[in-house]
């Protein structure tokens with residue numbers, strides 16, 4: 086487990102230590118696995134019950150129903166790591182956007198976007214393209230800014 090703790094930086098570790106201590110009322114150095122859902126929620130990760138059960142089983146190998154700080158870190162590291170992946174993806178998309186936004190206007194015209202889609206899928210019809218563009222350019226400005234671009238790429 087040490088390795089995972091080392092993967093977290095100091096501020097993350099401090100955050101986790103604080104959260105852990107807050108739930109370790111009796112200062113036993115362990116917290117109940119029942120608390121995990123609440124803690125993760127506090128850290129901004131709301132999980133459904135099945136997922137929660139799954140990860141608890143994963144870290145509470147002995148099935149004691151209690152987690153030591155190192156186990157808790159291992160669990161949290163999964164989520165904190167994921168956040169970094171999101172950031173990396175965002176950076177990639179930003180670079181992709183910049184690639185298309187050759188003049189650095191902060192937007193891509195819908196004409197350029199149509200070209201991109203045609204390159205990605207040469208069987209696409211003009212009608213489909215128009216429908217897609219209508220959806221993407223949600224404010225009908227004829228241009229697609231980074232937020233709109235992000236929505237297309239992430240489906241959010």
Ligand SMILES: [Ca+2]
Nearest residue numbers: 222226228229
């Ligand atoms: Ca727009």
